[in-house]
Amino acid sequence: MPKNTDLLTIDLFDDDTEINPRRIVLAENAVILRSYAIDLAADLIGSINAIIAQAPLRQMQTPNGYTMSVRTTSCGALGWVSDAQGYRYERIDPNTEQSWPAMPKTFLELANNAAKEAGFNNFTPDSCLINSYEAGAKLSLHQDKNERDFSAPIVSVSLGLPAIFLFGGNVRSERPQRYRLLHGDVVVWGGSSRLAFHGIEPLIDGIHPLTGKRRINLTFRKVM
Numbered sequence: 040m041p042k043n044t045d046l047l048t049i050d051l052f053d054d055d056t057e058i059n060p061r062r063i064v065l066a067e068n069a070v071i072l073r074s075y076a077i078d079l080a081a082d083l084i085g086s087i088n089a090i091i092a093q094a095p096l097r098q099m100q101t102p103n104g105y106t107m108s109v110r111t112t113s114c115g116a117l118g119w120v121s122d123a124q125g126y127r128y129e130r131i132d133p134n135t136e137q138s139w140p141a142m143p144k145t146f147l148e149l150a151n152n153a154a155k156e157a158g159f160n161n162f163t164p165d166s167c168l169i170n171s172y173e174a175g176a177k178l179s180l181h182q183d184k185n186e187r188d189f190s191a192p193i194v195s196v197s198l199g200l201p202a203i204f205l206f207g208g209n210v211r212s213e214r215p216q217r218y219r220l221l222h223g224d225v226v227v228w229g230g231s232s233r234l235a236f237h238g239i240e241p242l243i244d245g246i247h248p249l250t251g252k253r254r255i256n257l258t259f260r261k262v263m
Contacts, residue, residue, distance in 0.1 A: 065206045065216065068192075068230030070157050076149055076196050077223030083198060083257070084249050086143040087169060090114045093140045094132050096171050102126070108176040115142040117166040117262045119185070126185050128166060128262050142167055149225075150194045150259035157227035159192040164259035172202065172254040174244035180205060180215065180236045183260065191261030192229025198222055198257070199250030203240040211236055222247065 063071040076083065096110035099121040113119055117128040118139040132139050146167055154162035170178070183193055197220040204226065207215030215236065220226070228235055242254055 063218065065218070065226075065228065066208075066232045066235065068158070069206065069228035069232040069235065070226070071218060071220070072153060072156055072225040072227065074221070074223045075153055075156070075225040076198070079145060079149060080198055080223055080249060082145055083149075083196070084255070086145060087198075087255060087257075090140045090143075090169065093137075094118075094135060096169075097134055108172075109178055110171045110176075112169050113166060114140040114146070114169065115164065115166040119166065119168045128185060146257065146259070149196065153194050153196075153225045153227055154192050154229075157192065157229075159227065159229050162191055162194070162259075162261065164191075164194070164261050166260045166262050168258040168260070170256040170258065172200070172239065172242045172256070173252055175241050176239075177241040178239040180207065180211060180238040182209075182234045182236055183258075184234060186260055186262045188261045188263060189233050190229075192227050192233065194259040195226040196257040196259075197224045197226075198255040199247040200242060200245045200252070200254040202242055202254050205236075205238040205240065207236040209234050209236070222249070 061073045091112060094112045096112050098110050099107050101121055102125050117130055118132055120127055120129045150164050151162050199222060201219055201221050204218045204220045205215040207213045246252055
């Protein structure tokens with residue numbers, strides 16, 4: 040499906056799902072699957088709460104000493120970590136000194152099915168980063184490049200409050216496009232877009248019936 044700027048404008052300012060397309064092409068090998076996870080949302084939130092009980096959310100430090108506004112945790116064989124030593128994946132949660140919680144079957148199936156829907160077969164993530172946003176929290180433009188396996192896509196699931204997603208090119212200087220992500224939306228990117236710069240604008244305050252004053256994002260990756 041060719042990129043259509045008129046549809047992008049509708050998407051940004053109109054929540055009518057009868058008008059909005061169910062699939063929005065961001066770039067080659069990159070799509071938004073509208074409401075793809077909506078029927079699983081309650082189960083996903085329950086699993087997220089259980090994971091957080093084992094591996095609590097925390098605000099990580101970037102290598103230059105900046106405190107991230109987003110609170111994070113992980114599940115799966117590997118968890119993403121940031122501190123003075125740099126960005127990396129670890130098998131042990133440095134806060135609890137225990138293995139990260141196992142990735143629930145529903146997570147694995149959702150990630151695999153969404154990747155397949157976007158044209159990427161046989162995606163089996165070994166890490167799921169859980170980001171929790173509250174009002175004002177953001178994620179600056181960045182690339183997901185701490186993984187060893189760039190042949191696998193990224194699968195990103197949005198739950199709770201809406202957010203403005205920034206999606207650019209493979210160089211930081213390319214101006215990103217803005218897309219409004221809603222509860223249940225899934226973004227998948229890989230192939231030629233695997234190293235695209237992306238981020239989240241500061242979250243607008245609000246209340247969602249499932250997540251309260253938060254937006255929760257699940258980012259599935261194949262690290263090894």
